[in-house]
Amino acid sequence: MKKFNKIFGVVLASCMTLSLLAGCGGDNNTKENQSGESQNTGSQDDTQNADNQTAGGEGVFKIGGIGPITGNNAVYGQAVQNAMQIAIDEINEAGGVNGYTFEMNFQDDESDPEKSVNAYNNLKDWGMQLLVGTVTSGPCVAVAAETNTDNMFQLTPSGSSVECVEHPNAFRVCFSDPNQGFGAAKYIGENSLGNKVAIIYDSSSIYSSGIYTKFTEEAANQNFEIVSAEAFTADNATDFSVQLQKAKDAGADLVFLPIYYTEASLILTQANQMGYEPTFVGCDGLDGILAVENFDLALAEDVILLTPFAADATDDLTVSFVTKYQEKHGDIPNQFAADAYDAVYIVKAAIEKSGATPDMSVSDLCEAIKGAMTEISVNGLTGEAITWTEDGEPNKAPRAVVIKDGAYVAM
Amino acid sequence: MSFITYLINGISLGSVYAIIALGYTMVYGIAKMLNFAHGDIIMVGGFTVFTIVTTLGLPPALGILAAVIICTVLGLVIEKIAYRPLRKAASPLAVLITAIGVSYLLQNMALLIFGANTKSFTSVVNFSGLKLADGRINITGETIVTILSCIIIMAGLTFFINKTKAGQAMLAVSEDKGAAQLMGINVNGTIALTFAIGSALAAIAGVLLCSAYPSLTPYTGAMPGIKAFVAAVFGGIGSVPGAMIGGILLGVIEIFSRAYISSQMADAIVFGVLIIVLLVKPTGILGRNIQEKV
Numbered sequence: 001m002k003k004f005n006k007i008f009g010v011v012l013a014s015c016m017t018l019s020l021l022a023g024c025g026g027d028n029n030t031k032e033n034q035s036g037e038s039q040n041t042g043s044q045d046d047t048q049n050a051d052n053q054t055a056g057g058e059g060v061f062k063i064g065g066i067g068p069i070t071g072n073n074a075v076y077g078q079a080v081q082n083a084m085q086i087a088i089d090e091i092n093e094a095g096g097v098n099g100y101t102f103e104m105n106f107q108d109d110e111s112d113p114e115k116s117v118n119a120y121n122n123l124k125d126w127g128m129q130l131l132v133g134t135v136t137s138g139p140c141v142a143v144a145a146e147t148n149t150d151n152m153f154q155l156t157p158s159g160s161s162v163e164c165v166e167h168p169n170a171f172r173v174c175f176s177d178p179n180q181g182f183g184a185a186k187y188i189g190e191n192s193l194g195n196k197v198a199i200i201y202d203s204s205s206i207y208s209s210g211i212y213t214k215f216t217e218e219a220a221n222q223n224f225e226i227v228s229a230e231a232f233t234a235d236n237a238t239d240f241s242v243q244l245q246k247a248k249d250a251g252a253d254l255v256f257l258p259i260y261y262t263e264a265s266l267i268l269t270q271a272n273q274m275g276y277e278p279t280f281v282g283c284d285g286l287d288g289i290l291a292v293e294n295f296d297l298a299l300a301e302d303v304i305l306l307t308p309f310a311a312d313a314t315d316d317l318t319v320s321f322v323t324k325y326q327e328k329h330g331d332i333p334n335q336f337a338a339d340a341y342d343a344v345y346i347v348k349a350a351i352e353k354s355g356a357t358p359d360m361s362v363s364d365l366c367e368a369i370k371g372a373m374t375e376i377s378v379n380g381l382t383g384e385a386i387t388w389t390e391d392g393e394p395n396k397a398p399r400a401v402v403i404k405d406g407a408y409v410a411m
Numbered sequence: 412m413s414f415i416t417y418l419i420n421g422i423s424l425g426s427v428y429a430i431i432a433l434g435y436t437m438v439y440g441i442a443k444m445l446n447f448a449h450g451d452i453i454m455v456g457g458f459t460v461f462t463i464v465t466t467l468g469l470p471p472a473l474g475i476l477a478a479v480i481i482c483t484v485l486g487l488v489i490e491k492i493a494y495r496p497l498r499k500a501a502s503p504l505a506v507l508i509t510a511i512g513v514s515y516l517l518q519n520m521a522l523l524i525f526g527a528n529t530k531s532f533t534s535v536v537n538f539s540g541l542k543l544a545d546g547r548i549n550i551t552g553e554t555i556v557t558i559l560s561c562i563i564i565m566a567g568l569t570f571f572i573n574k575t576k577a578g579q580a581m582l583a584v585s586e587d588k589g590a591a592q593l594m595g596i597n598v599n600g601t602i603a604l605t606f607a608i609g610s611a612l613a614a615i616a617g618v619l620l621c622s623a624y625p626s627l628t629p630y631t632g633a634m635p636g637i638k639a640f641v642a643a644v645f646g647g648i649g650s651v652p653g654a655m656i657g658g659i660l661l662g663v664i665e666i667f668s669r670a671y672i673s674s675q676m677a678d679a680i681v682f683g684v685l686i687i688v689l690l691v692k693p694t695g696i697l698g699r700n701i702q703e704k705v
């Protein structure tokens with residue numbers, strides 16, 4: 001026992017000495033202290049801490065990206081990753097932004113909040129200066145809390161739940177869920193797409209229930225009635241016979257699906273099996289349904305998506321983007337790709353406006369870009385003259401596409 | 412009218428649970444272990460059919476045959492490598508933990524080979540089903556095939572257990588392993604045979620499940636596996652007719668609670684019913700019926 005105490009004493013003493021040394025190093029040498037920087041946040045030496053984080057850039061802005069490359073929502077993450085790379089390559093080839101270039105590192109989160117925060121920490125180790133992400137809502141909320149603590153600028157291409165941009169450092173390219181629900185109800189009403197509407201939504205998903213709530217609110221002001229509203233949960237997302245039967249019994253001629261494409265593909269198949277043929281309308285979550293392996297595209301015929309991007313639009317920007325995307329990745333880009341492509345150009349515009357440089361600290365960079373975000377107006381794939389409010393929401397006109405012969409067609 | 416549709420859908424869903432539950436209950440009855448990898452064998456069956464029918468473009472019958480063979484071999488290999496060496500382990504927990512390990516191994520292997528993207532499964536059922544009462548009742552071909560398969564499997568299994576030598580050996584081993592060995596029954600062989608039958612049934616369940624609900628991911632088997640396990644306990648684990656009754660009841664309760672109570676609360680209600688049944692009859696519905704034990 002005595003021996004153990006002795007050893008323990010020595011170990012303890014050397015630990016203390018080491019930590020003392022580390023402390024000294026931090027004062028004099030900026031690089032050595034990097035591993036400890038996350039523990040320092042909020043302490044009085046904020047300015048010093050900021051100095052420590054400048055190590056990354058020699059004329060390069062390090063942009064991090066996070067999204068599901070594998071898992072249920074993989075189609076979204078892959079699209080975002082591909083499109084971001086295209087935008088970054090374009091910008092770098094054209095001489096960069098204010099003479100600086102972009103460098104990207106994209107991490108997989110499988111659409112899981114915990115994995116997403118891990119990915120965020122990995123990216124910080126890599127030296128990320130601003131984040132374009134995350135792709136799906138749940139993880140985005142979790143990561144937004146982290147970026148807020150670190151005061152890192154965050155622009156999510158497609159995180160649509162309200163909480164994604166609740167912090168002042170976060171902005172988004174797509175519409176928020178409430179705005180999507182609101183827009184969908186309005187669009188269905190104004191274009192008389194249906195008189196009796198049934199809704200099938202995922203009550204365990206923040207995205208789906210957010211749209212659902214706003215949709216029902218706005219539906220009261222529109223000239224259609226909601227005849228059935230049925231939920232399912234993530235654990236129960238294979239059998240939709242009951243929900244569809246109820247919609248059919250209620251005489252619904254339009255079924256609104258504010259859900260993701262995996263479940264939607266099952267709903268379309270099962271509706272077809274039971275011989276039920278209403279108009280199906282979905283939001284951006286349905287984007288990707290055409291990419292489900294072995295899915296019978298005939299089932300998706302005439303499905304309407306409220307999404308701000310149609311790949312067959314004929315304006316120069318869309319044509320050039322779609323051509324490039326097809327050359328590189330073989331398939332037609334979806335809305336997520338368009339959001340991500342816009343996101344990179346929005347970052348570029350904001351950096352140009354603010355005159356930010358890569359040697360600024362993460363926090364200073366965030367303040368500079370944040371200030372510029374409310375002043376810029378961007379012409380992108382997902383809208384003309386998009387502007388932002390201070391609470392991070394974009395202003396742009398809603399659009400819709402319909403699926404014809406296995407492709408999106410603008411309405 | 413919709414009541415009848417719900418009932419038929421419930422029986423169809425329950426039939427899939429029942430076929431999976433048979434695997435759980437037979438293995439439990441004979442080896443006194445819970446094979447948590449059973450649900451993932453369903454998924455392997457689904458992917459086998461998907462590969463052969465969709466990727467290679469061969470006829471569905473060949474796919475089903477291959478799925479049954481591959482799953483049977485897989486079940487035997489798992490039993491031989493992962494479970495048999497642990498059968499005499501000091502703690503019965505060892506083999507339970509191994510089963511959970513095998514479950515994750517299978518899921519992650521599928522993730523590695525097929526990726527996590529959802530695949531749409533082409534139904535192996537070709538006819539479009541029945542329309543009754545002027546199209547107000549619509550029974551899909553998948554539903555009919557599922558319910559018929561369930562009845563055939565049930566009848567076949569009952570015959571096998573009660574009328575064949577191997578079946579009698581199973582009964583004997585489940586009654587008393589030691590005594591059965593003394594009577595000259597090959598206990599290890601009998602347990603292996605049980606795993607083989609259970610896994611073959613899992614392959615069929617996988618095909619039926621994916622045909623009715625055509626989405627396939629490496630996690631496809633997980634939730635139905637858990638529900639079927641509940642069904643097995645519900646009906647009385649270790650009892651073959653119990654698994655059948657438990658499975659079908661579970662499916663019907665699930666669909667009815669979704670239809671008439673709340674579509675979000677379906678799972679909570681299903682598991683609530685389970686708790687009540689177990690409080691009233693701790694061994695499950697047919698749990699005391701020792702003659703039927705396998």
